[in-house]
Amino acid sequence: MSGSITRFGVIGTGRITRRLVADLQSTEGVEVTAIASRSGERARWYGDQYGIGAGVEGYAGLLKRDDVDAVYISLPPSMHAEWAIAAAQAGKHVLCEKPLTVSVAETIAVDDACRDAGVRWLDATGWLHHDRTDAFVGWLDDQRFGKLGHISASVSFFQPFQSDDHRLDATLGGGCILDLGWYAGGLVRFATGKLPLWVSADAVMIDGVSQRLTAIMGFGDDVTATLSCGYDTATRKWFEIAGSESSLICDDFTRPWPDRPARCWIHDAAGTVQSETFEGHQERNMITKLVGDKSLARYQRQAIDTQTILDSLQQSIDAGGAKVSTPRPF
Ligand SMILES: NC(=O)c1ccc[n+]([C@@H]2O[C@H](COP(=O)([O-])OP(=O)(O)OC[C@H]3O[C@@H](n4cnc5c(N)ncnc54)[C@H](OP(=O)(O)O)[C@@H]3O)[C@@H](O)[C@H]2O)c1
Numbered sequence: 001m002s003g004s005i006t007r008f009g010v011i012g013t014g015r016i017t018r019r020l021v022a023d024l025q026s027t028e029g030v031e032v033t034a035i036a037s038r039s040g041e042r043a044r045w046y047g048d049q050y051g052i053g054a055g056v057e058g059y060a061g062l063l064k065r066d067d068v069d070a071v072y073i074s075l076p077p078s079m080h081a082e083w084a085i086a087a088a089q090a091g092k093h094v095l096c097e098k099p100l101t102v103s104v105a106e107t108i109a110v111d112d113a114c115r116d117a118g119v120r121w122l123d124a125t126g127w128l129h130h131d132r133t134d135a136f137v138g139w140l141d142d143q144r145f146g147k148l149g150h151i152s153a154s155v156s157f158f159q160p161f162q163s164d165d166h167r168l169d170a171t172l173g174g175g176c177i178l179d180l181g182w183y184a185g186g187l188v189r190f191a192t193g194k195l196p197l198w199v200s201a202d203a204v205m206i207d208g209v210s211q212r213l214t215a216i217m218g219f220g221d222d223v224t225a226t227l228s229c230g231y232d233t234a235t236r237k238w239f240e241i242a243g244s245e246s247s248l249i250c251d252d253f254t255r256p257w258p259d260r261p262a263r264c265w266i267h268d269a270a271g272t273v274q275s276e277t278f279e280g281h282q283e284r285n286m287i288t289k290l291v292g293d294k295s296l297a298r299y300q301r302q303a304i305d306t307q308t309i310l311d312s313l314q315q316s317i318d319a320g321g322a323k324v325s326t327p328r329p330f
Helices: 015-025 040-051 059-063 077-089 104-118 131-142 181-192 282-291 297-318
Strands: 004-013 032-035 052-058 070-073 095-096 120-122 148-156 199-206 209-220 223-230 235-242 246-250 262-268 273-278
Touching: 004 059, 015 032, 015 040, 015 282, 032 040, 032 059, 040 052, 052 059, 052 282, 059 077, 059 104, 070 077, 070 181, 070 246, 070 273, 070 282, 077 095, 077 104, 095 104, 104 120, 104 209, 120 282, 120 297, 131 181, 131 235, 131 246, 131 262, 131 273, 181 209, 181 223, 181 235, 209 297
Parallel strands: 004 032, 004 070, 032 052, 070 095, 095 120, 148 223
Antiparallel strands: 148 235, 199 209, 209 223, 235 246, 246 262, 262 273
């Protein structure tokens, strides 16, 4: 795709779609040529609203189009694997919303389908692509950080539901484990660079849908992590990564607060605080990487491992909070 215009088709007309379409349209080398909905009328209405030429009835119709090189999938999580695989088989590159799928088996199937078709894929987890995230890596490697000890990550939104929200429907992959655990579990995988040896988790469930997740995990070498996610507390999108010499702290890692630069702090044992801010646009960076030609393997491994962690959390919850060993990578 590198060096020419990549034409995107959008699958789904949900509330995140508007923002991502704007990000696609404002990324150099990218155009949005079509949008598909279950309803032809809605597709045409959104096409008009977003300045997209073609509104297509049905997702399969979009995949048949010659003016689509890549798709952005913004459907409920239980539908991601089906349409990501169909897109790959139609020869389209894939940008799929988080959680990539609802299980690691599905995620591996997406990876296999894209590999077989020779197309590129990314999950739309913007924070991984912010320039600040590269700076996190630098800090964790810095001798002033010391040895990694503990990570805590908290992600919540208070009752972020619309009517008939897929987040409240277990059959559509609803619940905070997949929705918000994707961020918190992903942060822990990012900070350690590996899977935990074991996890133990508890969830508050309503009608079979997780509303709150609390988890602890161990990585060996005295490295541990705790997660807190849910729909029953005010917005939190922060972490603390504690080393033997200082801690890296961020209060907006999933997405910078509106109208403020991305920020983080390094606190040392003497109470000295170094404050850092960053400009840049995480979604445009992400899209640029997808349409470029550099390897995406590290992001794909991050997604597969994150899904593995979420599977293990669910397994522990199903076992009443028992310590569960995390399966080793495929
Ligand atoms: N990266 C981020 O920052 C971010 C933020 C929010 C959400 N997300 C993710 O984006 C995805 C979509 O979330 P959203 O909040 O945009 O969802 P949403 O508003 O509910 O939209 C989902 C879209 O999927 C289509 N759909 C197909 N079958 C459906 C069904 N049975 N029930 C409901 N919708 C169905 C609908 O479009 P048509 O009917 O027009 O086909 C609908 O507009 C989720 O995976 C979510 O986790 C990511």
